[in-house]
Amino acid sequence: MMNRRDFLRNAGITGSGLMLAATPWLSVFSEKKQTVGEKARLGIIGPGSRGQVLMNFLCQNPKVEIVAICDIYQPSIDAALQIAPQAKVYRDHRKLLESKEVEGVVIATPLHTHFRITMDAFDAGKHVYCEKSTGYDIEQCFKMYNKHRETGLIFFAGQQRLFDPRYIKAMEMIHSGVFGDIEGIRTFWYRNNDWRRPVPSPELERHINWRLYREYSKGLMTELACHQLQIGTWALRRLPDTVMGHGAITFWKDGREVDDNVSCIYVMDNGVKINFDSVISNKFYGLEEQILGHLGTVEPEKGKYFFEEVAPAPGFLQMVTEIEQNLFDTLPFAGTSWAPETAQPNKGEYITGKRPDGDGTDLLTAAFAEAVITRKQPENIAEECYYASALALWGDQALQEGRMLTFPEEYKLNYLNHSRKPINENEEEKV
Amino acid sequence: MYSGVQSVYNQGLLYGWFTAMHTRVDILLYGKPEEALRNVITLISDALHRLEMRANFFDSTSELGKLNQTAHLKPITVSDELFQMIALCKIYHEKTDGCFDISIRSDHYNAETFQSLILDEAHSTIYFTKQGLRLDLSGFLKGYALDKVREILQTHSIDNALVNIGNSSVMATGNHPKGDGWKVTVAATGKEYLLKNECLTTSGNETPGRKHIINPQTGKYVEGQRTVSVVTASGAEGEALATALFVAG
Numbered sequence: 014m015m016n017r018r019d020f021l022r023n024a025g026i027t028g029s030g031l032m033l034a035a036t037p038w039l040s041v042f043s044e045k046k047q048t049v050g051e052k053a054r055l056g057i058i059g060p061g062s063r064g065q066v067l068m069n070f071l072c073q074n075p076k077v078e079i080v081a082i083c084d085i086y087q088p089s090i091d092a093a094l095q096i097a098p099q100a101k102v103y104r105d106h107r108k109l110l111e112s113k114e115v116e117g118v119v120i121a122t123p124l125h126t127h128f129r130i131t132m133d134a135f136d137a138g139k140h141v142y143c144e145k146s147t148g149y150d151i152e153q154c155f156k157m158y159n160k161h162r163e164t165g166l167i168f169f170a171g172q173q174r175l176f177d178p179r180y181i182k183a184m185e186m187i188h189s190g191v192f193g194d195i196e197g198i199r200t201f202w203y204r205n206n207d208w209r210r211p212v213p214s215p216e217l218e219r220h221i222n223w224r225l226y227r228e229y230s231k232g233l234m235t236e237l238a239c240h241q242l243q244i245g246t247w248a249l250r251r252l253p254d255t256v257m258g259h260g261a262i263t264f265w266k267d268g269r270e271v272d273d274n275v276s277c278i279y280v281m282d283n284g285v286k287i288n289f290d291s292v293i294s295n296k297f298y299g300l301e302e303q304i305l306g307h308l309g310t311v312e313p314e315k316g317k318y319f320f321e322e323v324a325p326a327p328g329f330l331q332m333v334t335e336i337e338q339n340l341f342d343t344l345p346f347a348g349t350s351w352a353p354e355t356a357q358p359n360k361g362e363y364i365t366g367k368r369p370d371g372d373g374t375d376l377l378t379a380a381f382a383e384a385v386i387t388r389k390q391p392e393n394i395a396e397e398c399y400y401a402s403a404l405a406l407w408g409d410q411a412l413q414e415g416r417m418l419t420f421p422e423e424y425k426l427n428y429l430n431h432s433r434k435p436i437n438e439n440e441e442e443k444v
Numbered sequence: 445m446y447s448g449v450q451s452v453y454n455q456g457l458l459y460g461w462f463t464a465m466h467t468r469v470d471i472l473l474y475g476k477p478e479e480a481l482r483n484v485i486t487l488i489s490d491a492l493h494r495l496e497m498r499a500n501f502f503d504s505t506s507e508l509g510k511l512n513q514t515a516h517l518k519p520i521t522v523s524d525e526l527f528q529m530i531a532l533c534k535i536y537h538e539k540t541d542g543c544f545d546i547s548i549r550s551d552h553y554n555a556e557t558f559q560s561l562i563l564d565e566a567h568s569t570i571y572f573t574k575q576g577l578r579l580d581l582s583g584f585l586k587g588y589a590l591d592k593v594r595e596i597l598q599t600h601s602i603d604n605a606l607v608n609i610g611n612s613s614v615m616a617t618g619n620h621p622k623g624d625g626w627k628v629t630v631a632a633t634g635k636e637y638l639l640k641n642e643c644l645t646t647s648g649n650e651t652p653g654r655k656h657i658i659n660p661q662t663g664k665y666v667e668g669q670r671t672v673s674v675v676t677a678s679g680a681e682g683e684a685l686a687t688a689l690f691v692a693g
Contacts, residue, residue, distance in 0.1 A: 191452045308450060322450065325461045326470045326608065333452055333459040333472065341623030344606070347630040347637075349648050349671060350586075350656075351467055351611040 035184040038175060038391035041380045048076060053385035056081035056115040056139075058106050058130055059122030060093035062210075063144060063171075067119055068096045070378040077382045083109045086220070088213075106130050110137035117167065117385040119378075120144060123223040124230045128153040135160045140167035142381045146235040146402035154406065155424045158399045167384045169377070170398035172243050176380055177373030179316045179364045180244065183304075186318065186364070187248050189334050191325075192306030195248055198287040199303040200241035202233070205296035207265050208273075225269035232271025233291040234260075234409040235402075237300075242279065242408075243401035244302040244313065245287035252400060252431050253279035253287065255419050260412035264294035277408040282430065289408065316369035317361040327362055396428045449489050453478050457621065460485035464492040465500075465585060467610030471593075474621060475604050484600050488593050488607075495589055498526055501549070501580040511570060512578045519562070519569035527568050529581060529588055534563060536684035543688035545660040546584065551576030553663050583647075583657070583687050586613035590643055590679030614644040615679055632671050639675065645682030646673040647690040659691040666691055 033039060053076060057064055060082050071077045079097035083106050084090050090102055103109040110118070110133055117140030120130050128148050134141050141161070147170050148154035161168035174180045187195060212221050223229035224236055246252055258277035265273045273294065279287040304311040309320040328344045363369075384391055403424060411418045425431040451460035457474045458481040471488060473481045500506040504513065507526050514520055522530075533546045537558055547558045560574040581588075586609040593607050597617060604618030606626050616626035616639035625640040637644050648671030649655055655665040672690045676682040 189452055189454050320450075322448070323461065323463050323468050325450065325452070325459065326468065329459050329461070329470045329472055329606075329608075330452065333454050333457045336455050336457055336621060339622065341620055341627065343627035343629045343636050345629035345631055346470075346608065346611055347614055347628050347644055347673070348611045348632050348646055349654075 035188045036175070036181045038380070038394045038397075039181070041383050041387075041389070041391035041394075048383060048386045051386045052076055052078045053382040054078050054080045054114055054116045055382070055385070056083065056103075056109050056112065056118045057093065057097075057100070058083045058109065058118050058120045059089075059126075059144075060084055060096075061086070061089045061121060064089070064119070064121035065092055065096060066374065067121060067142075067171075067378055068093060070375045071119070071382070072096055073375075074379055074382055076379075076386060080114045081109050081112055107133060110134055110139060115139060117141065117381070119381075121171075123220075124235055125149050125223075125228065128157060131157050132160055135164045135166055138164070138166065140381075140385045142167075142169040142171070142378075144171040145239045145398070146170075146231075146405055147398060148402060148406070149231075151403045151406050151410075151421065151424045154399055154402045158395060158426070161390075161395055165390075167381070167388070167390050168395045168398070169381045169384070170402065171377070172240065172398050172401050173373040173377045174240060174244060174313075175247075175373065175394065175397060176376035177313075177369075177371070178376075179369045180247075180313050180373070183311050183313045183318065183364045184247055186330075186334055187304060187306070187311060188250070191309065191330065191334065192304070192311060192318070192320075193308030195304060195306050196285055197305040198245035198248060198285075199290075199305065200238075200245060200288060200301070201290040201298060202237045202241065202300040203291065203296050203298050204293045206293065207267065208293060209267075222269075225271055227270045230271060231406065231409045233273070233275050233293070234277070234289075234405045234412070237291055238275075238277065238289045238408060239401045239405035241289055241300075241302050242287060242404045243397060244304075245279070246400060246404070246429070247397065248302075248304050248311075249281065249285060249287075250429055251281050251283070251285070252429050253404065253420065254282050255280045255417055256404075256408050256411045257417040258289075258408055258411045259415070260409075272412065275412060277411065279404065279408065311364070312361075313364065315361075316364050318364055319359050319361040324359075324362065327366070393428075396426055399426060400428065449485055451482065451485065453481075458482060458485065460489075462489050464489065465496055465589065465609065467586075469610070470606075470608040472606040473602055473604070475618075476600075476602060480600070481602070484596065484602055487600075488596055491592055491596060492589050492609075495525075495585065495592060498523065499529060499581045499585055501578075501582050508579060508581060515570055516572040516575040516577065519564060519567070519571035521567065521569050524568065527563070527565075527570065529584065530561075530570060530579060531563055531565070532588070532680055533579075533581070533584055533684070534558075534561070536681070536688075540684060540688035540692075542660050543692050544583075544684040546579045546581055547577060548658045548660055548663075549580045550578045555660060584680060584683045586610060587643065587645055587679035587681070587683030589613070590615040590682075594679075612646050613679060613683065614639070615642075616644075617641050630671065630673050633673070635673070637673070637675060642675050642677060643679040643682045644673060644675055645679065645686040646671055647683075647686035648672055657687060657690060661691070 082093045082100045083103040120143040260272035260275040263274040277289045301314045311318045328346045449462045498507045536544045560577045562571040607615045629636045674685045
């Protein structure tokens with residue numbers, strides 16, 4: 014796994030205008046010197062499987078102290094105490110929020126509880142990292158976002174690709190125009206399993222397998238699509254205006270209530286589309302976000318890019334796209350005659366020059382800790398996270414209603430191509 | 445092969461790439477408005493493709509291809525450019541004691557074959573005194589092309605540029621945006637060269653199985669993994685020297 018120092022050096026946080034333009038939230042690391050020796054004291058609400066992944070990263074960070082955990086399920090509490098033995102244990106999140114020791118919370122509970130816990134946490138003056146999707150419907154997401162703006166408290170969601178070096182680098186290249194005009198984004202997430210967790214006794218079924226029941230979750234859209242839709246809007250720097258789609262249970266007819274087979278089309282005002290497909294009874298194609306430019310293609314999950322015609326020299330390309338952070342570097346390309354391998358399949362190049370490792374979760378949690386310490390919300394994080402969840406939930410609504418929807422004016426932010434029109438004369442501009 | 449120019453512009457730097465002469469050409473420019481830089485890359489691409497039409501050994505319809513088919517019948521009037529290239533190659537043949545030899549692909553080649561080539565400067569004609577003589581400019585063209593590129597850059601007052609034709613022929617003029625000259629490393633040897641208005645030409649077999657250069661002394665391909673790099677003021681001279689040094693061992 015790439016450590017943070019390597020990441021900062023490779024990403025050139027200190028000087029790259031282009032990279033910071035594509036990924037403005039990286040500015041969160043620019044004040045790192047000032048926070049040496051300081052700690053973010055965090056409480057973990059819902060240390061289940063995802064919560065424990067986050068805890069493991071947080072525990073490796075010397076700037077983090079996990080002072081409290083909260084859960085109603087004893088096996089999760091036991092496992093969490095293995096990771097953070099010093100943490101105080103709570104069974105009611107409101108009690109945890111009363112603790113003066115806790116500066117910020119990490120919420121990794123089932124989706125339907127995110128809203129209430131997040132609003133309570135903001136009311137208690139705590140910074141919030143909430144797993145995705147942030148809300149159960151767009152209205153909840155919107156209220157959570159506004160609460161963050163009103164309180165000025167830090168608000169992150171679990172969109173780890175925002176901090177994955179291969180995505181950051183890919184977006185920098187995409188925004189510099191290397192791959193030409195981005196004309197389509199095809200995202201898909203295929204698996205071949207029933208998505209169930211083992212249940213020790215039947216009365217716990219709905220609590221443990223909450224992802225399968227609509228009372229708690231909206232299934233593939235809220236758990237998977239929100240990651241990939243954010244990649245699409247990040248690449249396009251544009252938000253969709255209409256969505257259509259279809260969802261059904263076609264294979265796992267086991268009493269679940271959420272679809273196992275969905276397809277959604279998000280349409281931008283210029284006609285460019287982001288597709289999301291998920292089928293969980295075939296895993297052959299895995300998951301990918303295929304970013305289609307008229308000169309080239311990016312497949313960030315594989316960590317690769319491909320050119321339609323002859324590919325550029327990686328050394329030259331790097332020099333131009335990273336000129337601000339590069340000093341007087343050598344270009345290691347010279348040699349005997351190069352000939353294009355026209356008969357060979359187009360194998361592409363790795364975005365970061367090597368096979369990807371890690372997924373950004375380490376840096377996402379580090380960024381949250383940094384923001385808690387500095388009390389500075391990194392630019393655009395809350396907006397990216399809001400739209401990731403809102404688009405997934407809006408798509409779900411289109412699947413449920415079986416019709417094409419336009420993005421509701423009342424839930425737009427002043428962000429990218431969306432602008433917030435006052436609903437009535439009395440409404441204040443909030444954003 | 446696709447030959448259109450692709451490019452990326454950032455912070456005043458323009459990188460353009462395209463295919464010509466069976467390889468990729470990379471050009472990095474800065475110091476002028478974006479449109480002016482783009483225009484120069486298009487002009488370079490056009491010039492290199494014209495050069496290829498003139499001197500591509502593998503294309504029987506190129507000027508060189510036609511010359512190779514007919515010059516044994518009577519003296520053939522050729523363009524000034526082709527005449528100039530062949531005349532230069534004759535000079536380098538003499539200077540390298542025959543180690544650089546563009547007649548190497550002729551039928552029944554031997555060290556005397558080159559003498560069947562007759563240049564008449566006054567009439568711009570070329571004549572082969574023997575049938576089967578064939579001139580191959582492939583090992584020379586990229587370097588000559590670099591010298592053409594330099595002329596285009598000078599005409600358009602582009603002072604700083606890095607130009608790469610197929611990795612084997614590199615020309616650097618002026619300076620890197622963050623330093624004096626340009627630093628280029630030969631991948632196979634790891635050796636770094638600081639180029640100041642110079643060309644870096646590399647000749648050789650990068651992998652053990654590769655062989656593509658014929659030794660005029662033996663008439664056989666040079667075998668073995670070995671590369672030779674030379675730094676010269678002129679690209680054309682670099683090609684002749686690198687090839688000659690490689691075959692001479």
